[in-house]
Amino acid sequence: MGVELAYTDAVARATEGLYAKVAGFIPKMEWHAYAPVIAEINRLKRAKGAVILAHNYMTPEIFHGVGDFVGDSLALAREAARTDAKIIVQAGVHFMAETSKILSPDKTVLIPSTKAGCSLAASITGADVRLLKQKYPGLPVVTYVNTSAEVKAESDICCTSGNAVRVVEAIAREFGTDTVIMIPDKYLARNVAAKTGVKVITWEGACEVHERFTAQEIRDYRTAHPGIVVLAHPECPPEVVAEADFAGSTAAMINYVGDHKPRRVVMITECSMSDNVAVEYPDVDFVRPCNLCPHMKRITLPKILDSLIYLREEVTIDPMIAERARRSVERMINLKN
Ligand code: 13P
Ligand code: SF4
Secondary structure: OOOOOOOHHHHHHHHHHHHHOOOOOOOOOHHHHHHHHHHHHHHHHHHHHHEEEOOOOHHHHHHHHOOOEOHHHHHHHHHHHHHOOEEEEEOOOOOHHHHHHHOOOOEEEOOOOOOOOOOOEEEEEEEHHHHHHHHHOOOEEEOOOOOHHHHOOOOOEEEOOOOOOHHHHHHHHOOOOOOEEOOOOOHHHHHHHHHHEEEEEEOOOOOOOOOHHHHHHHHHHHHOOOOEEEEOOOOOOOOHHEEEEEEOHHHHHHHHHHOOOOOOOEOOOOHHHHHHHOOOOOOOEOOOOOOOOOOHOOOOOOHHHHHHHHHHEEEEOOOHHHHHHHHHHHHHHHHOO
16 A cells, blocks of 8 residues: 555544444454545545445445445446446446446446455356357357456346346246256256256356355254354355255345344355444344355455556456347346346
């Protein structure tokens, strides 16, 4: 980081409301390091007309300190399409920033670390999709947003974990088929197939965070904490989802906690989720397994600050690819039912 920042009285005043939210689990000493950076990021955002879209897996100092809009992949994509800001800083991974650029080609989209990838996005290329289409001609291709723009460009429609069932059913109806190609997450595809009458041809991709959870781990939570409510992300293997009380996107899990206010809950997903959600629900006891996404964790406050100061790293996409990818993403966003 190029600028020296100190914890002054002005910084304390500017951030005291934010600290009140996270005081339960960020010690004061640690906050003294975060607060000057948070204050400077929030000042620069206003000065430059920038907005920070932060995914639910960001660490609490980012999620609660500088995120203007927080949510799951679907909500962030919708917000990218809607925002009037000239600059979007994506506090998330690279495919999320690409999705924002696809939807807002005239805006400057910045990703604080180009190394913030995703094992799913890395598992498949545009050429792989072209081969799949040759092998299964006429079948619609449903592509998870956790992919590159090039892969989205080869697809008929995108989906997120928040709308995958709806997307698969709608596109199968539209194509008059009982089978779709659903890439690249083999577990999401199987979990969706189990909830619909639609058959899926999938790809050998998996999320390196969610594939590590096991059904035994969930049974152990139930033994250790009788009555615990288990929420799982649909990127988990099907046998893990089968052991859970509810499976849904990161936003759907948060809504579940808000709607049901369980006494004790465990979220079978990335580490930071429980920390972020616990702030809003002090009466719910969160058991916190920690499977960390190394890609998400490359996004830090100092990197976000650098991103705003130097306007880097700017996300660019070949306009021909972006145009074709936009059709798949917009088809998903515009889906009515
Ligand atoms: P959500 O769309 O549920 O937020 O998931 C994104 C993701 O990367 C999960 O690993
Ligand atoms: Fe990709 Fe998994 Fe990380 Fe989400 S948690 S960004 S799916 S590696």
